[in-house]
Amino acid sequence: MRNPAGCLPMTLLHTEASAPTAVDPVIVVKGLDKTYAGGFQALKPIDLTIRRGEIFALLGPNGAGKTTLISIICGIVNPGNGSITVDGHDVVRDFRATRSRIGLVPQELTTDAFETVWNTVSFSRGLFGLPPKPAHIEQVLRDLSLWDKRNNRIMTLSGGMKRRVMIAKALSHEPSVLFLDEPTAGVDVELRRDMWNLVRRLRDSGVTIILTTHYIEEAEDMADRVGVINKGELILVEQTATLMHKLGRKELTLQLHDPLAAVPASLSRYPLALSADGTELTYTYDTQAEHTGITALLGDLAAAGIRFRDISTRQNSLEEIFVDLVRSR
Amino acid sequence: MNWYAIAAIYKFEMARTRRTLMQSIASPVLSTSLYFVVFGSAIGSRITSVEGVSYGAFIIPGLIMLSLLMQSVSNASFGIYFPKFTGTIYEIHSAPVSFVEIVAGYVGAAATKSVIVGVIILATARLFVDYRIAHPLLMVAFLLLTAITFSLFGFIIGIWADNFEKLQVIPLLVITPLTFLGGSFYSIHMLPPLWQKITLLNPVVYLVSGFRWSFYDLADVGVGASLAAIAGFLVACLVAVGWIFRTGYKLKS
Ligand SMILES: Nc1ncnc2c1ncn2[C@@H]1O[C@H](COP(=O)(O)OP(=O)(O)O)[C@@H](O)[C@H]1O
Ligand SMILES: [Mg+2]
Numbered sequence: 001m002r003n004p005a006g007c008l009p010m011t012l013l014h015t016e017a018s019a020p021t022a023v024d025p026v027i028v029v030k031g032l033d034k035t036y037a038g039g040f041q042a043l044k045p046i047d048l049t050i051r052r053g054e055i056f057a058l059l060g061p062n063g064a065g066k067t068t069l070i071s072i073i074c075g076i077v078n079p080g081n082g083s084i085t086v087d088g089h090d091v092v093r094d095f096r097a098t099r100s101r102i103g104l105v106p107q108e109l110t111t112d113a114f115e116t117v118w119n120t121v122s123f124s125r126g127l128f129g130l131p132p133k134p135a136h137i138e139q140v141l142r143d144l145s146l147w148d149k150r151n152n153r154i155m156t157l158s159g160g161m162k163r164r165v166m167i168a169k170a171l172s173h174e175p176s177v178l179f180l181d182e183p184t185a186g187v188d189v190e191l192r193r194d195m196w197n198l199v200r201r202l203r204d205s206g207v208t209i210i211l212t213t214h215y216i217e218e219a220e221d222m223a224d225r226v227g228v229i230n231k232g233e234l235i236l237v238e239q240t241a242t243l244m245h246k247l248g249r250k251e252l253t254l255q256l257h258d259p260l261a262a263v264p265a266s267l268s269r270y271p272l273a274l275s276a277d278g279t280e281l282t283y284t285y286d287t288q289a290e291h292t293g294i295t296a297l298l299g300d301l302a303a304a305g306i307r308f309r310d311i312s313t314r315q316n317s318l319e320e321i322f323v324d325l326v327r328s329r
Numbered sequence: 330m331n332w333y334a335i336a337a338i339y340k341f342e343m344a345r346t347r348r349t350l351m352q353s354i355a356s357p358v359l360s361t362s363l364y365f366v367v368f369g370s371a372i373g374s375r376i377t378s379v380e381g382v383s384y385g386a387f388i389i390p391g392l393i394m395l396s397l398l399m400q401s402v403s404n405a406s407f408g409i410y411f412p413k414f415t416g417t418i419y420e421i422h423s424a425p426v427s428f429v430e431i432v433a434g435y436v437g438a439a440a441t442k443s444v445i446v447g448v449i450i451l452a453t454a455r456l457f458v459d460y461r462i463a464h465p466l467l468m469v470a471f472l473l474l475t476a477i478t479f480s481l482f483g484f485i486i487g488i489w490a491d492n493f494e495k496l497q498v499i500p501l502l503v504i505t506p507l508t509f510l511g512g513s514f515y516s517i518h519m520l521p522p523l524w525q526k527i528t529l530l531n532p533v534v535y536l537v538s539g540f541r542w543s544f545y546d547l548a549d550v551g552v553g554a555s556l557a558a559i560a561g562f563l564v565a566c567l568v569a570v571g572w573i574f575r576t577g578y579k580l581k582s
Contacts, residue, residue, distance in 0.1 A: 076581065
């Protein structure tokens with residue numbers, strides 16, 4: 001308490017992590033492609049660099065190749081051409097070095113039904129070559145609200161609890177990189193919230209997190225950067241904010257003082273939408289455009305004698321951006 | 330070497346054995362007792378001795394070999410098939426373990442279990458007949474070598490199998506007939522000359538013969554041939570397992 005300097009490293013760390021210029025790569029993927037045995041090309045050559053300490057969201061529709069990409073980095077699927085390094089180590093030649101750094105929570109819920117929670121998490125730690133450390137396992141189980149269930153067999157747990165067990169297994173060996181493959185698919189609200197809190201805590205402690213999700217708002221909330229993948233092709237990689245800014249459309253909503261029956265003819269050149277009860281007027285504009293048209297709109301509104309009591313703007317969600325992007329291909 | 334990983338897999342597999350203790354231990358004891366009752370008493374009353382050894386004692390090494398082969402193959406094949414079936418194998422693939430460590434964990438546990446079963450049968454047999462062990466060290470060596478080799482073989486089957494039927498078909502259609510025709514219950518000298526020759530193509534004959542020799546100094550084929558046969562099969566299995574992991578055959582897509 002008397003030593004405020006204790007906070008300093010955290011602050012420094014944070015500044016460093018969020019500075020866009022300081023690129024300290026953890027995972028470097030170069031020209032990686034993948035064709036499955038049946039001849040299906042799941043990945044077209046991919047170049048991707050994951051930065052240390054970031055939360056990276058991989059977005060893409062079903063079958064885009066997200067799981068394939070993650071699985072290759074983690075060693076579950078054989079790579080095609082190209083190379084992948086983790087902390088400078090090649091994932092094939094130097095798999096011990098790369099895999100011991102990585103924790104993986106796969107998409108599918110697969111657990112050892114007959115084992116207890118404690119045993120299965122301890123098993124994972126051993127598998128990753130680490131000596132037992134009950135204090136760490138206890139911490140992980142407490143963080144995931146699994147402590148009370150530690151002696152329960154996994155088959156007696158609910159789906160959400162099993163998902164927590166899989167996260168606990170991935171964290172058992174104190175990884176510096178964590179992959180979460182659609183972690184919130186089919187997960188209840190409470191677990192989703194817990195999970196994101198955990199992800200933030202992990203990131204604050206320096207863990208790099210790569211996740212895929214269908215809940216795009218979450219990527220928008222959580223991720224520092226977003227990669228969009230479609231049909232095995234990495235379409236773009238951007239800072240989440242930049243992406244929003246670059247591609248985002250905004251909505252300006254006016255709460256009207258007096259309800260309108262229809263949009264006056266004098267305002268017909270604006271893309272305006274009137275709510276059913278006539279109390280809200282919504283104007284959509286492009287943030288990238290040189291002129292948003294807001295000033296002119298406000299002037300014309302005043303000229304038409306329309307008064308309003310409140311005004312608000314809303315950024316389009318990443319989901320809308322994403323749908324646009326994929327559709328335009 | 331990732332020793333913690335070997336220990337983790339080994340312990341996991343042994344825990345599975347403990348969970349199914351009754352079926353793991355009770356069933357071989359029961360079936361051995363039945364063999365003694367059926368073969369020992371019924372046939373033994375007609376064949377009193379084989380080359381100076383009482384028939385009851387004569388069949389002990391063969392009975393142990395029979396269980397050892399069956400147990401090794403089924404333990405190991407199931408041990409690796411199950412995580413493939415449930416999907417938990419993802420964790421093994423994503424872990425910093427080499428194939429040597431994976432094999433050591435799974436095959437080590439499977440072999441341990443079948444050796445335990447073998448020892449239990451040996452103890453159970455004591456209730457029925459008296460026997461001696463002429464070469465205890467070599468007896469143990471045969472026991473371990475066979476358990477390890479056939480656990481490796483089972484491991485390969487477990488990887489090759491992509492459904493439960495395939496998992497059963499080799500033990501059922503290959504191992505069982507070969508063991509029953511492998512001289513467990515008779516000396517091959519009792520067969521007609523032609524069959525004596527044909528039977529030499531059956532690898533199990535060499536195992537049973539060598540193992541029986543370590544008990545009673547009685548062998549259908551030379552001990553050297555027995556050791557060579559088991560060593561040869563061991564090497565073949567090791568090569569196959571090495572190839573499987575190098576190519577990711579049926580393990581990784
Ligand atoms: N083992 C496999 N063999 C053949 N094709 C596969 C295999 N696994 C995935 N695929 C195909 O590769 C494509 C990408 O799959 P996946 O990486 O799971 O996508 P995502 O995780 O983005 O939904 C899909 O079309 C899928 O059918
Ligand atoms: Mg997927």
